[in-house]
Amino acid sequence: MALGGATMDERVPRDFETLRATILERRQSLPKRIAQIAAYALDNPDDIAFGTAASIAASAGVQPSTLIRFAQQLGFDGFTSLQQVFRERLRERNSSYDERLAALRAKAEEGAGHRAIFDGFVAAASTSLSDISRTLNEAHFEEAIALLAKAETIYVLAKRRSYPVASYIAYALGKLKIRNQLIESAAGLNAEMIGFATPADAVIAISFSPYAPATIEETRAISDQGVPIVAITDSSFSPLAQFAKVWFEVAEADFGGFRSLSATMALAMALTVAVGEKRRDTGRKRKV
Amino acid sequence: MALGGATMDERVPRDFETLRATILERRQSLPKRIAQIAAYALDNPDDIAFGTAASIAASAGVQPSTLIRFAQQLGFDGFTSLQQVFRERLRERNSSYDERLAALRAKAEEGAGHRAIFDGFVAAASTSLSDISRTLNEAHFEEAIALLAKAETIYVLAKRRSYPVASYIAYALGKLKIRNQLIESAAGLNAEMIGFATPADAVIAISFSPYAPATIEETRAISDQGVPIVAITDSSFSPLAQFAKVWFEVAEADFGGFRSLSATMALAMALTVAVGEKRRDTGRKRKV
DNA sequence: TTGCAAATGGAACGTGTGACTCATTTTTTA
DNA sequence: TAAAAAATGAGTCACACGTTCCATTTGCAA
Numbered sequence: 001m002a003l004g005g006a007t008m009d010e011r012v013p014r015d016f017e018t019l020r021a022t023i024l025e026r027r028q029s030l031p032k033r034i035a036q037i038a039a040y041a042l043d044n045p046d047d048i049a050f051g052t053a054a055s056i057a058a059s060a061g062v063q064p065s066t067l068i069r070f071a072q073q074l075g076f077d078g079f080t081s082l083q084q085v086f087r088e089r090l091r092e093r094n095s096s097y098d099e100r101l102a103a104l105r106a107k108a109e110e111g112a113g114h115r116a117i118f119d120g121f122v123a124a125a126s127t128s129l130s131d132i133s134r135t136l137n138e139a140h141f142e143e144a145i146a147l148l149a150k151a152e153t154i155y156v157l158a159k160r161r162s163y164p165v166a167s168y169i170a171y172a173l174g175k176l177k178i179r180n181q182l183i184e185s186a187a188g189l190n191a192e193m194i195g196f197a198t199p200a201d202a203v204i205a206i207s208f209s210p211y212a213p214a215t216i217e218e219t220r221a222i223s224d225q226g227v228p229i230v231a232i233t234d235s236s237f238s239p240l241a242q243f244a245k246v247w248f249e250v251a252e253a254d255f256g257g258f259r260s261l262s263a264t265m266a267l268a269m270a271l272t273v274a275v276g277e278k279r280r281d282t283g284r285k286r287k288v
Numbered sequence: 289m290a291l292g293g294a295t296m297d298e299r300v301p302r303d304f305e306t307l308r309a310t311i312l313e314r315r316q317s318l319p320k321r322i323a324q325i326a327a328y329a330l331d332n333p334d335d336i337a338f339g340t341a342a343s344i345a346a347s348a349g350v351q352p353s354t355l356i357r358f359a360q361q362l363g364f365d366g367f368t369s370l371q372q373v374f375r376e377r378l379r380e381r382n383s384s385y386d387e388r389l390a391a392l393r394a395k396a397e398e399g400a401g402h403r404a405i406f407d408g409f410v411a412a413a414s415t416s417l418s419d420i421s422r423t424l425n426e427a428h429f430e431e432a433i434a435l436l437a438k439a440e441t442i443y444v445l446a447k448r449r450s451y452p453v454a455s456y457i458a459y460a461l462g463k464l465k466i467r468n469q470l471i472e473s474a475a476g477l478n479a480e481m482i483g484f485a486t487p488a489d490a491v492i493a494i495s496f497s498p499y500a501p502a503t504i505e506e507t508r509a510i511s512d513q514g515v516p517i518v519a520i521t522d523s524s525f526s527p528l529a530q531f532a533k534v535w536f537e538v539a540e541a542d543f544g545g546f547r548s549l550s551a552t553m554a555l556a557m558a559l560t561v562a563v564g565e566k567r568r569d570t571g572r573k574r575k576v
Numbered sequence: 577t578t579g580c581a582a583a584t585g586g587a588a589c590g591t592g593t594g595a596c597t598c599a600t601t602t603t604t605t606a
Numbered sequence: 607t608a609a610a611a612a613a614t615g616a617g618t619c620a621c622a623c624g625t626t627c628c629a630t631t632t633g634c635a636a
Contacts, residue, residue: 031613046379053594063615068595079594090378091334114433115426117565118558122421125554126414133410134305138403145402161459164452171449172546256561258460262550265452266413270406273544277405319583341624351585356625367624 013074016045016089022074030073033062037070041086049086053079117256124253125262131251132263144230144246144271149278151202154180155194155222158206159215165206165232165261169268176276183218194218199226204271206232206264207240208252219243230271232264300363304333304377310362318361321350325358329374337374341367405544412541416551419539424555432518432534432559437566439490442468443482443510446494447503453494453520453549457556464564471506482506487514492559494520494552495528496540507531518559520552 013019023038030038040060041048047056057064071082148154154173158166170182183190197203203222207215216239223229223243231244234251241247248267252259301307311326318326328348329336335344345352359370436442442461446454454470461468471478485491491510495503504527511517511531519532522539529535536555540547 033614050375050379052592054592064594065596065616066614069613087338091338114430114558114562114565117562118424118429118555119421121554121558121561122417125417125550129410129413129417129550133407136406141406142402161456163459164456167455168449168452168549171451175545256557257463258557258561260557261456261553262413262417265549265553266409267406269544269546269548270402270409273409273546274402274405277402321584340622342622352624353586353626354584357583 013085016085019074019085033066034070034073036060037062037067041070045086045089048083049090120255121258121260124255124260127253128251128260128263129266131253132267135249135251136267137248140246140248141271141274144248145274145278147228147230147245148202148204148271148275149282151200151228152179153197153201154178154275155197155201155203155227156180156182157203157215157218157222159212161259161261162206162208162212162215162232162264165264165268166204168265169204169272172269172272176272178272178276178279190214190218191221194222194225197222197225197227199228201227203227203229204232204268205229205240205244206268207238208234208259209238211239216240232267300369301373304373307362307373321354322358322361324348325350325355329358333374333377336371337378408543409546409548412543412548413550415541416539416548417554419541420551420555423537423539425536428534428536429559429562432536433562433566435516435518435533436490436492436559436563437570439488439516440467441485441489442466442563443485443489443491443515444468444470445491445503445506445510447500449547449549450494450496450500450503450520450552453552453556454492456553457492457560460557460560461564464560466560466564466567478502478506479509482510482513485510485513485515487516489515491515491517492520492556493517493528493532494556495526496522496547497526499527504528520555 013022020042023042027035027038037057037060040056044059047059051059053064053067057067060067068079071077071079074082076082156166156169156173166182170180173180181193183193203219205215205219207219211233219229219231219240220243228245229240229243231238231240231247232250233240233247235241235249238247250263250267252261252263254260301310308330311330315323315326325345325348328344332347335347339347341352341355345355348355356367359365359367362370364370444454444457444461458468458470469481471481491507493503493507495507499521507517507519507528508531516533517528517531519526519528519535520538521528521535523529523537526535538551538555540549540551542548
């Protein structure tokens with residue numbers, strides 16, 4: 001038989017990882033042109049998934065027939081079956097995180113072990129990230145940056161669950177040498193600290209349902225003083241939204257009763273760094 | 289002209305999100321069969337990407353010709369062009385985050401605007417998450433949970449960049465009614481607080497390069513008292529590793545000079561919730 | 577009800593597809 | 607070096623594909 005290993009009893013790789021392993025394993029023993037396609041296939045899996053035999057062969061620099069021989073050598077009955085594996089890979093990778101998350105929640109509830117808990121938090125974080133990446137309002141984003149960039153002092157306001165974000169913002173602003181004030185409650189001097197803020201300053205306020213009463217109260221107070229506010233919150237019904245000049249809606253997926261912070265963190269960091277950059281640019285222009 | 293809005297000057301959706309928005313917007317005004325396909329397309333985007341016009345039409349319960357009319361009504365010149373959009377979506381979703389991150393870094397450096405900064409932080413977070421998901425040592429994870437679950441008080445120790453994580457851990461432990469003590473430095477009483485810890489307690493210490501000297505010093509001190517330590521850090525050369533009973537290596541991708549915290553956060557939350565669960569289980573068993 | 581336009585179903589068509597075959601080249605074996 | 611085997615290139619073909627066209631049905635206005 002001319003075609004090498006394509007016998008009936010041989011196991012045909014049905015998933016991409018197995019296929020990949022099989023190819024790597026046989027790499028040495030493959031004919032030159034076949035190896036050429038093998039390399040191309042592993043380097044450009046997307047092209048295999050979507051292209052036609054002719055287009056792929058051209059890209060890989062071989063004849064279409066060689067492509068079919070490659071598939072047959074791996075045990076498939078033709079190029080089409082091989083292509084199915086590459087397509088399935090894209091489908092699975094793409095399978096919505098929401099579905100996975102639901103599955104993990106069920107798994108964790110039936111006590112499937114601690115790994116499920118970890119996976120759940122990772123999935124919740126990923127979901128939140130892809131969500132915000134899709135929904136971020138770019139105009140609001142630019143507006144917030146502009147607003148914060150021209151502030152003399154940036155006040156950062158958040159309690160409880162949102163506090164970690166605030167503390168990271170304060171850390172980052174500090175490293176970027178942007179004057180800022182984190183409003184913590186340790187010494188109970190919040191009201192006095194807020195009193196120093198002027199309309200030339202700006203506030204980043206973060207709060208999610210159930211909104212910490214202190215955050216709302218402080219936001220109201222500082223808003224009354226005419227200080228512009230950028231809010232990060234979770235819905236248009238948020239009490240923060242009414243005080244804010246610009247506000248962002250961030251939907252964080254939760255798991256095991258705790259919400260992810262990943263989307264909020266990403267947004268907060270982006271804001272911070274963008275403000276730093278904007279200030280540098282403005283400063284440069286002034287000098288010129 | 290019979291085919292409604294397919295004129296030259298009309299903008300054809302080139303990316304999936306725009307397409308999606310367009311469909312949703314026009315939903316009301318679409319003919320019955322066309323609307324039927326529109327709904328199917330948004331519900332089963334993968335099928336559109338990979339199927340043939342005939343197979344898709346059959347699944348959606350319409351004629352192939354209707355499918356083509358649907359595409360034309362949206363401004364495409366045929367089903368094939370519509371399908372490209374669905375395929376592109378899969379390609380992009382699938383494109384490795386590492387590659388995207390590199391591209392975004394380059395983009396941000398050449399001053400491609402603030403959206404690139406945001407995308408960069410999202411990509412960095414996603415990369416970190418998929419990284420840790422792959423590399424988490426499950427045995428260490430279980431060991432850490434066991435160790436923390438039997439602690440009387442959990443001390444949480446972190447400064448600077450890691451501090452947001454510590455504060456979220458403390459928040460979560462509090463909500464789970466697990467006694468804990470966050471070691472902050474506000475009042476300069478850390479040494480005294482650490483002095484109260486006994487071998488019946490446990491510590492979660494978090495520090496990344498460049499390791500905050502205070503964290504290391506305090507970890508050493510508390511370790512000397514025989515208190516078991518769970519460390520989250522970034523390499524085996526970390527000074528924390530030598531003091532720790534269990535330690536995790538978390539590689540966070542960075543962007544614009546700031547590292548993501550998403551992987552560390554996910555691990556921290558998973559640890560916390562798993563400890564809470566373990567305690568509940570143990571308590572239940574004791575009662576029975 | 578009648579007339580008209582839009583919507584739909586279904587058949588027919590031409591193109592481009594994957595797979596096959598066979599001649600030629602290259603590699604291996606004796 | 608000669609012969610055999612394997613690998614490769616290129617042409618061919620059947621067929622499934624997306625598309626078009628036209629007859630029929632449906633919805634609506636007069």
